[in-house]
Amino acid sequence: MNNQHIADLLFPDVKESIGDIKSNYPDRPSGQLVTRFAPSPTGFLHLGSLFAWMVPWLVARQNQGVFILRIEDTDQNRKVENGITFMSQGLRDFWIEPDEWRISETEDRWDYWSYLQSERLDYYRVFLKHLVATGYAYPCRMSSDEIDQVRQIQKVSKQMPGIYGNYSQRRWWDEQEIIAKIASGDAYVIRLRSPGEYGQKRTFKDVIRWDVNMQEHFQDSVLLKSDWYPTYHLAHLVDDYLMGTTHVIRAEEWLASVPLHVQLFECCWLQAPQYAHLAQLLKTDDGKKRKLSKRKDPEADVKWLVSEWFAKQWILEYLMTIVSPNYEGWQQENVDAFFADHLFELSGMNKSWALVDIVKMEQVNREYLSRLTDAALYQKCFQWSEVYHADFHALLQTNPDYMTAAMWIERHTPKDPKRFARYNDVYDQLLCFDDDLFNGLEYPDFSEKLTQADAEAFLADYKDEEVFLSIRDDVDDTSWDALQARVQEWFAHLREIGQKHKFAINNAAFKEWWWKWKTWDLAMLLRIVLCKAWRTPDLYSVMKVMGKERVLHRIDTFLNA
Ligand code: GLU
Numbered sequence: 170m171n172n173q174h175i176a177d178l179l180f181p182d183v184k185e186s187i188g189d190i191k192s193n194y195p196d197r198p199s200g201q202l203v204t205r206f207a208p209s210p211t212g213f214l215h216l217g218s219l220f221a222w223m224v225p226w227l228v229a230r231q232n233q234g235v236f237i238l239r240i241e242d243t244d245q246n247r248k249v250e251n252g253i254t255f256m257s258q259g260l261r262d263f264w265i266e267p268d269e270w271r272i273s274e275t276e277d278r279w280d281y282w283s284y285l286q287s288e289r290l291d292y293y294r295v296f297l298k299h300l301v302a303t304g305y306a307y308p309c310r311m312s313s314d315e316i317d318q319v320r321q322i323q324k325v326s327k328q329m330p331g332i333y334g335n336y337s338q339r340r341w342w343d344e345q346e347i348i349a350k351i352a353s354g355d356a357y358v359i360r361l362r363s364p365g366e367y368g369q370k371r372t373f374k375d376v377i378r379w380d381v382n383m384q385e386h387f388q389d390s391v392l393l394k395s396d397w398y399p400t401y402h403l404a405h406l407v408d409d410y411l412m413g414t415t416h417v418i419r420a421e422e423w424l425a426s427v428p429l430h431v432q433l434f435e436c437c438w439l440q441a442p443q444y445a446h447l448a449q450l451l452k453t454d455d456g457k458k459r460k461l462s463k464r465k466d467p468e469a470d471v472k473w474l475v476s477e478w479f480a481k482q483w484i485l486e487y488l489m490t491i492v493s494p495n496y497e498g499w500q501q502e503n504v505d506a507f508f509a510d511h512l513f514e515l516s517g518m519n520k521s522w523a524l525v526d527i528v529k530m531e532q533v534n535r536e537y538l539s540r541l542t543d544a545a546l547y548q549k550c551f552q553w554s555e556v557y558h559a560d561f562h563a564l565l566q567t568n569p570d571y572m573t574a575a576m577w578i579e580r581h582t583p584k585d586p587k588r589f590a591r592y593n594d595v596y597d598q599l600l601c602f603d604d605d606l607f608n609g610l611e612y613p614d615f616s617e618k619l620t621q622a623d624a625e626a627f628l629a630d631y632k633d634e635e636v637f638l639s640i641r642d643d644v645d646d647t648s649w650d651a652l653q654a655r656v657q658e659w660f661a662h663l664r665e666i667g668q669k670h671k672f673a674i675n676n677a678a679f680k681e682w683w684w685k686w687k688t689w690d691l692a693m694l695l696r697i698v699l700c701k702a703w704r705t706p707d708l709y710s711v712m713k714v715m716g717k718e719r720v721l722h723r724i725d726t727f728l729n730a
Contacts, residue, residue: 175347176302179359183291183298187437190295190411194281197413202234204416205409206267207241210252214259214471215463216525217420217450220488224447224518225418226265227492227509237412238270243286243398253285259471263481264509269412281412286404293399296407296437297359297392305364305436306392309339310350310357329367331388332360340389359393365432373427376416376445376515386428402426406433409442418445418515448491448519452526461525468527476557478591479530480549482508483537487530491523504540535587539580546580546595547573553592561596564603571714575602578710582649588706601700602715607723610701612730615694619686624694625728627670631663632724646713656709664688698727 197203204225208218229236238260240253249255253274260267269279283289300306311319315338323330334340340362342350350357365387372380392403399407409417424446434441451458452466461469468474475481486508489496493513500508538546547569554562565572576595579585589595601607615624646655664674667688673679679687696705699720705711712720 171344172304173302174344175307176298178348178351179301179308180294180298183294185295187295187299187439190292194411194413197235201413202229202232202416203237203412203414204229204234204418205237205239205412205414207239207408207419208256209241209244209247210249210256211247212249212252212255213463214256215461216469216471216474216484216488217461219263219471219484220450220491221418221420221447222260222263222265223485223488224445224492224515225416226267227513228416228418228515229268230509231512234415235268236265237281237284237414238267239284239286239408239412240271241286241401241404243401243404245396245398263485286408287398289404289408290397290399292407292411293393293403296403300361300392300436301359303436305362306359307340307342307362307389308347308350308357309337309360309389309391310355311337311339333363333367333388337389356395358391358395360389361392361429361433361436363387363389363432364436365428371428373431374443375424375427376418376443377448377518378424378446378520379516381424381427383425383428386432388429390429402429402433405430406437406439410434410437410439414442416445416515417442418447421446421449445515445518449522450491450525451522453524458522458524468525468530474530475553477593479534480537480553480592483534485509486537487533492518494519531590535590538589539587543573543576543580546576546589550576550592550595554596558592558596560606561592561599564596564599564606567603571602572599574714575599577647578706578714581647582652582707584707598706601702601705604719607701612701612727613697613703615697619690619694623670623686627666627672627691627694628698628724628728630669631666632721652710656707659709659712660688660692663691667691699723 206222206225208222226236228234238257240256242248242253251274253271257270257272260270267278269281269284271284272278278284297306301308309332311332316332319332319336319338320330322328323336328336337360339360363386365385367384367387369385369387370382371385372382375381390402391400393399405417408414427444427446430444431441450461452461452468463469467477471484474484479487486496486500489500489508489511493499493511495513496508496511499511500506503510538549541549547565550561551565554565575598578598579588589598601610646652664672668674672686672688672691674688676687692708693703695708696702699705699708699711699715715723
């Protein structure tokens, strides 16, 4: 059988050789390191994928290399609308700017185009023709029934399952049969005619895992599917060769495919890139470790993490702790440094797995937010809310100084400096400071604690007292000591007025005189009047930020309600 003849029959229109297409591209400078991230445009960003983005980007960045974003859209079932834009925009949002990439649904940036696999179908055909012509691939039209039969035989005779060697009934078709099959128009796939043997072990190099001993590849794997799209394996060979990838850094799940991938490069007489397989992200569930699951674990979804909880930078910093065990120490010594400037060695990375712990993530996020100045926190909230929380964004826009001041409350005191775990917590705190949003809230029902008449009598009195002198703007009470002194002064005053209205100053007085309420009930009342909430941060600070006029106005609003 003449392989070249079969190749010509299968691909009559393919005239170029692998060398021809390669020479269409500019040569990369010698020694240049090239990495890539190659997601399917599924519209879902898994935390593990973000990790698999970040590492090749860091490696390229730290070695003056090139980082490519290539979209692998040949699996038509996994495609979603605008999935490409979602991926490329996602990268930019995380400051991961590729050097070469698919910028949008239609546009490429740089010379090694196309960065979208479905536009590279002609290239795959050139490689396939080469493989068929050299005897390393063949057309196969085994039906699923035939494949099942083979599996059955293998099961009974306890052989390795799969299509390989003599189990591939179409491995050695004769030419006439092929001509007839092609003419019949029936669908077929193209399989590798693997030169490997079952039982033969080989050692493969992995930059992270060092030497990995595995069975050499011996299956006749499918390279071209019957829909004429390549399988991932063929696409990997073609794309990474033509784009000049030097380091394929990818998820652990691809480690098992290394023997096949190396074999494909060998069948084309090409040099395979270096491989590095990342540690898997696991979580503990019921005391056992398992894979972080897209379906079960919300924290696997980066979009959820960002929209609900975490500052983007912080997510990357968290992943940095997985990339490098020295990151946390380095970060503490270089507080203002960009996380990506932390140098690390791929070969020193964790080999097996890394645990993702949402509780630790939350703690570290609190830590991160507490480190920010009020102005920086305002900026972060501003950027985040622009995308995820329109009401919050509008709130920040209306009165930046006032809102920044409201963020200050308790963050700089030993009382609760880490009060915010997520941006939504900031919104919850700021909400009542805005007059419109405040007006939209209902007063909680406090009738079990206090009668309306008592509340009104006290408030009318409270309003007339010069108590608000204690929230004078000319007094600097921003230090913890000064603030505490002012809070005490204010509370003493509250007590005094309370006593006039038979609010007991403590438990003893409460029991002895059978007074109905305690001063604390008054603080509760003020929280309701000023914030329409049972719980607020330090009330004195709230009043200070709101200012005397607004406080008086809110008391009036309550009295007139
Ligand atoms: N498209 C593959 C994936 O999404 C890419 C794997 C690779 O990096 O080669 O898992």
